[in-house]
Amino acid sequence: MKRLSGPDIRTSFINSTKGDATRLTLPASLDSVPWDDIDFLGWIDPKLLGKSYLVVPQQDRLLGIAMRFKAGGPRKAQMCSICLTTHANGGVSLMAAAKAGESGRRGNTVGTYICSDLACSLYARKKKTPALGRQFKEDFNVENRTATLRDNVDAFVGRVLS
Numbered sequence: 001m002k003r004l005s006g007p008d009i010r011t012s013f014i015n016s017t018k019g020d021a022t023r024l025t026l027p028a029s030l031d032s033v034p035w036d037d038i039d040f041l042g043w044i045d046p047k048l049l050g051k052s053y054l055v056v057p058q059q060d061r062l063l064g065i066a067m068r069f070k071a072g073g074p075r076k077a078q079m080c081s082i083c084l085t086t087h088a089n090g091g092v093s094l095m096a097a098a099k100a101g102e103s104g105r106r107g108n109t110v111g112t113y114i115c116s117d118l119a120c121s122l123y124a125r126k127k128k129t130p131a132l133g134r135q136f137k138e139d140f141n142v143e144n145r146t147a148t149l150r151d152n153v154d155a156f157v158g159r160v161l162s
Helices: 006-010 018-023 101-105 120-124 142-161
Strands: 041-044 051-058 061-069 092-098 109-115
Touching: 006 061, 051 142, 061 142, 092 142, 109 120, 109 142, 120 142
Parallel strands: none
Antiparallel strands: 041 051, 051 061, 061 092, 092 109
């Protein structure tokens, strides 16, 4: 993923008002993000409990999605729907996003089970391992894992847009 600036991130949101996008807390240090190893930028808002964000590059634009989740997640093993990593003890959370446009203004949402730390790209590349869970020894390589991750995150973005 190419390096992003604060203004790039703030103008990308498709399911938030301009005011909400202006007030959101950006990641602590954009300089320390491993840009070459991520397929999307994801972070938890440190000031708003249960608020998280994804910024996904799609063709020639960025699509930002604001999400809500219950901090802590369930206390059982679960698999992330994006990177297919299994986590134990709250490592996966159900994150819900308001749909874009009129549907979202009417209160419609979509959700997905995703790594609670939003580090899916690092798990797919085996650069990070789950704290108390195990990654299965799949019979496919990193390129296939990252392609699957991109397909899954694109499908989630498509559900937010539809």
